[in-house]
Amino acid sequence: MKQNNHWAIYGLGLSMKSDFMQNLLAGIVPDVLSSFRAKKGVLFSTYTLEKFIKEEVLHDDYTLSEAEHRSIRTFSSGEQRKALLNYLISLHPDFIVFDSVFDMLDVNSTQILTKRISELSEDIPVIQIVKRKDNLLPFIKNALRLEGDKICFSGTVTEYEQQFETENYIEIREQLPPPLEAIKAEQNPLIQFNNVCISYDKRTIIQDINWTINSGDFWQLMGPNGSGKTTLLTMITGDNPKAYGQDVILFGNKRGSGESIWDIKKKIAYVTPAMTTLFRGWNTVEKMVISGLVDSIGLYKKPTELQKRIAGQWIKIIGLDEQKHQRFNTLSEVHQCMVLIARAMIKHPPLLILDEPAHGLDDASASLLTALINKIAEEGQTTIIYVSHRKEPGLKPKQVFELVSSTGGSKGFIK
Known part of the structure; x- marks a missing residue:
């Protein structure tokens, strides 16, 4: 039994490529972790998974999925994590480091993985990199806090929570800036699904979906x-050809009645953390926000003074006034996401879709992001669909549309 040798490590922005992490996996550790000295660890992380996926693409190395005779890229998030964990265990490491272990997993998958790791912890020490308090593995009692690569706290989890954990009540006091042009009122319902059923390869994904979204609504889409969350989203954005023949209304028009996909897309702003990979150039925060006015990836024309003034108001709302000339790709994850939301909202679009925006964030960062989203919902006219597999503390959607899986396809329920 190694119950007393499990650790939680808290550290804002701790990189899996940092010197601390690389030394830890090699058994080069500070005194407080002396039981791991000269031991060899393995890393269960999205970072590790992405390396295996890259090897598969570049060198046809199917290490994680060889037994299944298919690409690891075709696995679900839960299946990918299971395959990675099985492989790491087969290496017989001295300890395992788990990073953001439950990211993108639903409640049921989280419970299954928690049980598996708990059983594993009976035989091997576990170190968990913790971002969200409610994701802490239940058997871990020891805690470290890092600032950079330096330890600023060591003790029990209880002591850590007493010293560092407080309720995050964040208020954004700046008012939302007005749009550059008057907003034309959209016809209600904005979006409507009537008895929608979608199947792929004779497998029903969603069944008898009835969902009405009106202008100004704030919905959370869960499941x-x-x-089938992605299936519903692609029908809203016009990217799913299976919407044809279904009773789906988008912005007052029945799908397939002659509207183009561009007519649909120009009314929708879509934000997901994965979008940050599209913006790897030299664009500053200011240029990023202004680019939302011209629908470009980055800014390639000199902005007008009016454009700069409106962008400056949004930048002030997200608390980056002093960083407006800083490069976008040097910001923290939460500030990158907030810039993308400001960029999306600068034209006050009829519909804003936020797809897992809190993915990868710690509790404090998620609270900051939530405050911004609540602010937009309270003061703006934009309809919001917040997509997530979990309830986000502090988020204030007016209604929740939840997809519940069944053998005959997921059904939707309004909460």
Whole structure:
């Protein structure tokens, strides 16, 4: 039994490529972790998974999925994590480091993985990199806090929570800036699904979906992995050809009645953390926000003074006034996401879709992001669909549309 040798490590922005992490996996550790000295660890992380996926693409190395005779890229998030964990265990490491272990997993998958790791912890020490308090593995009692690569706290989890954990009540006091042009009122319902059923390869994904979204609504779309959330979103954005023949209304028009996909897309702002990979150039925060006015990836024309003034108001709302000339790709994850939301909202679009925006964030960062989203919902006219597999503390959607999986396809329920 190694119950007393499990650790939680808290550290804002701790990189899996940092010197601390690389030394830890090699058994080069500070005194407080002396039981791991000269031991060899393995890393269960999205970072590790992405390396295996890259090897598969570049060198046809199917290490994680060889037994299944298919690409690891075709696995669900839960299946990918299971395959990675099985492989790491087969290496017989001295300890395992788990990073953001439950990211993108639904409640059921989280419970299954928690049980598996708990059983594993009976035989091997576990170190968990913790971002969200409610994701802490239940058997871990020891805690470290890092600032950079330096330890600023060591003790029990209880002591850590007493010293560092406080309720995050964040208020954004700046008012939302007005749009550059008057907003034309959209016809209600904005979006409507009437008895919609979608199947792929004779497998029903969603069944008898009835969902009406009106202008100014704030919805959270929830459901476990594979329940059909992405299917619904692609029908709203016009990217799913299976919407044809279904009774789907988008912005006052029945799908397939002659509207183009561009007519649909120009009314929708879509934000997901994965979008940050599109903006790797030299664009500053200011240029990023202004680019939302011209629908470009980055800014390639000199902005007008009016454009700069409106962008400056949004930048002030997200608390980056002093960083407006800083490069976008040097910001923290939460500030990158907030810039993308400001960029999306600068034209006050009829519909804003936020797809897992809190993915990868710690509790404090998620609270900051939530405050911004609540602010937009309270003061703006934009309809919001917040997509997530979990309830986000502090988020204030007016209604929740939840997909519940069944053998005959997921059904939707309004909460």
